[in-house]
Amino acid sequence: MKKKPNVTRLLASRAARMHRKAWAAVFAALALTSLLLGSFGLALASAGLGHARVERYAAADLVVTGDQSTRFTAKPWGGDPETATAGLTERVRVPRAALTAVRQVSGVRTAVADEVFRVGVRGTPATGRPWPAARLAPYVLRDGGGPEHAGEVVVGGGTARVGDRITVRASGTDATYRVTGIAEGPRTAVYFTSAEARRLAGDPGSVAAIGVTADPGTSTSALHARVRHALDAAGLRSVGQRADGDGAGLRVLTGHGRGGAEFLRAAPARAGMLALLASVAAIVVLVALLVVSSTIVQALRQRSHELGLLRAVGATPRQLRGAVGREVGRVAAVAALVGAVGSIPAFLGLRALLDARGALPPGLELPFPPWLLAVPLVTAGLTVLAARLAALIACARTAKARPAEALRDAAPGRARQITGLVLLFLGASSAGTATLQRGETAAAAAGAAAVVLVIGCALLGPWIAEGAMRVLGAPMRRFGGAAGQLAAANCAAAAGRWGAAITPVILVTAFVLVQLSAGTTMTRAADAQARDAARADFAVTAAGGLPGGTLERVRRAPGVAAATAVTRSTVVLARRETGSPRLDRLPVLGVTPGGLARTLDPGVRDGDIDDLRPGTVAVGRDQARALDAGTGSTVTVRFGDGVEARLRVVATYDRELALGGFLFSHEQLLRHTTAPTRILVAADGTTPAVLRAAAAPGAKVAAAPASGPLVPEDQAPGEVVTVAAVGAIGGFTVIAVLSTLCLITVGRRPELALLRLAGAGRGQLRRMLGLEAAASAVTGLAVGGVVALIPLLAFGAAVARAVPHVAAVHAGLLVLVVAATTAAGTFPPARRALRGRYPSQGR
Structure with a gap:
C-alpha cells in the first residue's frame, strides 16, 4: 500500500525552495542573533568562573x-x-x-x-x-x-x-x-x-x-x-x-x-563585570527578539496571500502552523548553528579587547574550559525556539481565519494601537522616574525607557507612518514631480508596509544614540568639573610614600600659596532599593581642608569645608539628596577595609562627578587605605626645585597636575563592553534594516513591473524608490532621535546635570550608515523590475 504523503512536510519543503531570498534575510538575522547571544553567554559564564590568579601563594596549601x-x-x-x-x-x-x-x-x-x-x-x-x-x-x-x-x-x-x-x-x-x-x-x-x-x-x-x-x-x-x-x-x-x-x-x-x-x-571587579554583562545581555536579548520577530513577520507577510489561498482551498490551521513552523525551523536550525560557531571567536575577541584596553584589574583571570562550548549550543537552541514561536504568532490570524475570509487584508487592530500607546506612556514614565534617581538606578531606568519606547514605536509603526506621510507627503508631491506623486501615494496606501520599514531604523537610531550619548555626556560633564576643580600648579609625589611633615614643609616653602594632601580610596555605601539591601562601592578622596579652594575646589554649596576633620565628612550634592542628608546630619559609610563609621556632615559640594561622592579628612581616610599620598600645591612664584628641596630627596614634582575625575572601578570594562555592544547590536540592527527593506522590495516586484507596463520610466521608478528610501531614513532617524532624547534628557538631568551630548562624528556616521543601508535595501532588489522583466514573486 502506497504511503500517504505528509502535507505539512510537503508544504514546508516547497515553500523553502520558492522563497529562498526571503529566508536569506531571516537566516542572516537569526545567525547574528545566535552569535550575539552565544558570545555574551560565554562572557557571562567565563566571568562567573573568574578568579584571581595564584602567584605568591602557589606553593601554599592554605x-x-x-x-x-x-x-x-x-x-x-x-x-x-x-x-x-x-x-x-x-x-x-x-x-x-x-x-x-x-x-x-x-x-x-x-x-x-x-x-x-x-x-x-x-x-x-x-x-x-x-x-x-x-x-x-x-x-x-x-x-x-x-x-x-x-x-x-x-x-x-x-x-x-x-x-x-x-x-x-x-x-x-x-x-x-x-x-x-x-x-x-x-x-x-x-x-x-x-x-x-x-x-x-x-x-x-x-x-x-x-x-x-x-x-x-x-x-x-x-x-x-x-x-x-x-x-x-x-x-x-x-x-x-x-x-x-x-x-x-x-x-x-x-x-x-x-x-x-x-x-x-579581582573579586570586586568580577562581581561588577557580572552585573555589567548581565545588564548588557538583557538589552541584547530584547533587541534580538524584536529584530528577529519583525524580520520573520515581514517574511511571512510577503506570503500572506499565499497562506490565505492555502487556507481557502482547504488547508487546516494545524497544517498551516505545522508547515510554517517546520519551514522556519529548518532555516533557524542552520542559522543558529552558524552563529554558535561564530560566537566563539567573537567572545575571544571581546576578551582580547578587554586585555588590550587594560580594562581588567591585575590578577583577574577569565577561564575558558572546553565544556563552556556547550553555552553557544544552548543559546542556539533558544534562538530556534524564539524563531518558531515568532512564526507561529505571525501566521496565527491566517491559520484561524475561515477559508472564505483568509484572503482579506487585515487592518492593524485597535488592540495593537492601544498596546503601543500604553508602552509609550510607560516608557515616558520610566524616563520621568530616572530624573528622581541617581547613578546606576537612573541609568537603568533610562535604558529601560528607551527599550520600552522602541517596542511601542514598533507596534505603532503604521500610525507613525501615516503621521509622517502627512508631514512629508506635501513636499514630496510638490517638488518630486511624477516620482514624488507615486512615492507619496505608495507610502500612504501601504502604511503597514512602510511602518515595518522604519521600525528597524528607529531601533538602530535610538539604541546607538542612547548608548553612546549616555557615556559621552557623563565623561564630558566629569571632565568639565575636573577642569573647574583643578586649581593647583604642582603635584608632589614620591615612590614609597612622602616623609612625615612634608606637607608642613611644603606649605612653608617660599612662593607657596596653599598645599593640600590628597589620597584616593573607595568606600561602600549601604542603602535600600525598594526595600532590598544594596551595597555601592564609590571612589572618594581624603584631603586636608586648609586652602582647599586654592588647590582642588569642590564648589562648596553649604557649610564650611575647613571644618573637615576625623569624624566628619563633606557630601556631594546628589549623594546628599539621595541620602536625605544636609549640613549637621550624620551619614554611615564603610571604608575600603570594611570598618563602619558614622560621620557628621560639615559641607555639601557640587563637583562630585570629578571628586567623588564624599570628601574625608585625609588623616581619617589614611587609617583605612594603603594608597599613596600626593600634595597639590598652588604657587605664587615657587619653582619645582624649591618644592623638591622642601619635600624630600627623590620627590617628584609635576609642573602641571592634570587631575582627571575619579571614576568607578568598573568604568573601564563598562566602556569596553558598551562599545562592543554598540558595535555588535548596531551592526545587527543595520542588517535588520537591510533585511526588512529587501523583503519589502522583493514583495513589491509585481507592483513595480505593473508600473513599468503602465508606462512609468526607469528613471521615474528610481526616483520614486529613492524618495521612499529617503522618507524611511528621515522618519526613522527623527523618531529614533526623539525616542532616544526622552531618556537621555532624564539621564542627563539626574546624573550629569547636563544636556545630552553626541559627538558630531558619531551622529554623522549614524546618518551615513542609515542612508547607505536604506539605499542598499531598496535599489538592488528592484533591479529586475526596473529592467522591465516579469519577476516571479519570491524568486
Whole structure:
C-alpha cells in the first residue's frame, strides 16, 4: 500500500525552495542573533568562573586572610530578610595570634606570616615582603643568600647586584640596606627579615596573611577543616573590620581562592563585570527578539496571500502552523548553528579587547574550559525556539481565519494601537522616574525607557507612518514631480508596509544614540568639573610614600600659596532599593581642608569645608539628596577595609562627578587605605626645585597636575563592553534594516513591473524608490532621535546635570550608515523590475 504523503512536510519543503531570498534575510538575522547571544553567554559564564590568579601563594596549601567582604541585611517589602555582599579593596588584616593557633594544628608543616607594603627603590615603586614568605611561591635565590640582619635585603632580578647598597623608602622614611641576594619572581619585590618587615608594615599586632603548607600525607580538605576549627575555637576575628558591631571572621582559602589574598581588586571587579554583562545581555536579548520577530513577520507577510489561498482551498490551521513552523525551523536550525560557531571567536575577541584596553584589574583571570562550548549550543537552541514561536504568532490570524475570509487584508487592530500607546506612556514614565534617581538606578531606568519606547514605536509603526506621510507627503508631491506623486501615494496606501520599514531604523537610531550619548555626556560633564576643580600648579609625589611633615614643609616653602594632601580610596555605601539591601562601592578622596579652594575646589554649596576633620565628612550634592542628608546630619559609610563609621556632615559640594561622592579628612581616610599620598600645591612664584628641596630627596614634582575625575572601578570594562555592544547590536540592527527593506522590495516586484507596463520610466521608478528610501531614513532617524532624547534628557538631568551630548562624528556616521543601508535595501532588489522583466514573486 502506497504511503500517504505528509502535507505539512510537503508544504514546508516547497515553500523553502520558492522563497529562498526571503529566508536569506531571516537566516542572516537569526545567525547574528545566535552569535550575539552565544558570545555574551560565554562572557557571562567565563566571568562567573573568574578568579584571581595564584602567584605568591602557589606553593601554599592554605592561606588564612581577613574577611575581604562586607555585608548588609535588610527586609524587602513583604518578603524575608535578604543580605547583600560586596568585596573590599583594602586589605583586612589577620591578628598575629592566629599564627600561633595555626602552627599548633595537627598536620601543619609550616605556617608563614606574610606582609605586603609599599616601598620605593631608586625612585621606582616596589613591594616589600618578609623573606620567609618567598617560599610560599616558591621564589628561590638565583644568587647570594637571604637577609639575616635588619640592614639586609633580597631584591628581584635587575634591581641591583649582590653587595650593592641601596636606599629604600618605606612609610616616607629612607634607609640604606645591603643586597645579600637576588631572587626569582617579580623585579619590583624587596624582601626584608621578618622583624624588619613587621616594623616597616607598621602594625606589629597583625599580619597581612598566613601561608600554610601541609605535612606529607595530609589532605588539603582535612587540613582546611582543622585550621577552620582552630580559628573558630580561638575566637579570632579580622582586625578592625566590623559588621553589625561584631568583628568579621577569618577566611581559610584553598585552590583558586588563594589568589584573592594577593589581588584584592579581582573579586570586586568580577562581581561588577557580572552585573555589567548581565545588564548588557538583557538589552541584547530584547533587541534580538524584536529584530528577529519583525524580520520573520515581514517574511511571512510577503506570503500572506499565499497562506490565505492555502487556507481557502482547504488547508487546516494545524497544517498551516505545522508547515510554517517546520519551514522556519529548518532555516533557524542552520542559522543558529552558524552563529554558535561564530560566537566563539567573537567572545575571544571581546576578551582580547578587554586585555588590550587594560580594562581588567591585575590578577583577574577569565577561564575558558572546553565544556563552556556547550553555552553557544544552548543559546542556539533558544534562538530556534524564539524563531518558531515568532512564526507561529505571525501566521496565527491566517491559520484561524475561515477559508472564505483568509484572503482579506487585515487592518492593524485597535488592540495593537492601544498596546503601543500604553508602552509609550510607560516608557515616558520610566524616563520621568530616572530624573528622581541617581547613578546606576537612573541609568537603568533610562535604558529601560528607551527599550520600552522602541517596542511601542514598533507596534505603532503604521500610525507613525501615516503621521509622517502627512508631514512629508506635501513636499514630496510638490517638488518630486511624477516620482514624488507615486512615492507619496505608495507610502500612504501601504502604511503597514512602510511602518515595518522604519521600525528597524528607529531601533538602530535610538539604541546607538542612547548608548553612546549616555557615556559621552557623563565623561564630558566629569571632565568639565575636573577642569573647574583643578586649581593647583604642582603635584608632589614620591615612590614609597612622602616623609612625615612634608606637607608642613611644603606649605612653608617660599612662593607657596596653599598645599593640600590628597589620597584616593573607595568606600561602600549601604542603602535600600525598594526595600532590598544594596551595597555601592564609590571612589572618594581624603584631603586636608586648609586652602582647599586654592588647590582642588569642590564648589562648596553649604557649610564650611575647613571644618573637615576625623569624624566628619563633606557630601556631594546628589549623594546628599539621595541620602536625605544636609549640613549637621550624620551619614554611615564603610571604608575600603570594611570598618563602619558614622560621620557628621560639615559641607555639601557640587563637583562630585570629578571628586567623588564624599570628601574625608585625609588623616581619617589614611587609617583605612594603603594608597599613596600626593600634595597639590598652588604657587605664587615657587619653582619645582624649591618644592623638591622642601619635600624630600627623590620627590617628584609635576609642573602641571592634570587631575582627571575619579571614576568607578568598573568604568573601564563598562566602556569596553558598551562599545562592543554598540558595535555588535548596531551592526545587527543595520542588517535588520537591510533585511526588512529587501523583503519589502522583493514583495513589491509585481507592483513595480505593473508600473513599468503602465508606462512609468526607469528613471521615474528610481526616483520614486529613492524618495521612499529617503522618507524611511528621515522618519526613522527623527523618531529614533526623539525616542532616544526622552531618556537621555532624564539621564542627563539626574546624573550629569547636563544636556545630552553626541559627538558630531558619531551622529554623522549614524546618518551615513542609515542612508547607505536604506539605499542598499531598496535599489538592488528592484533591479529586475526596473529592467522591465516579469519577476516571479519570491524568486
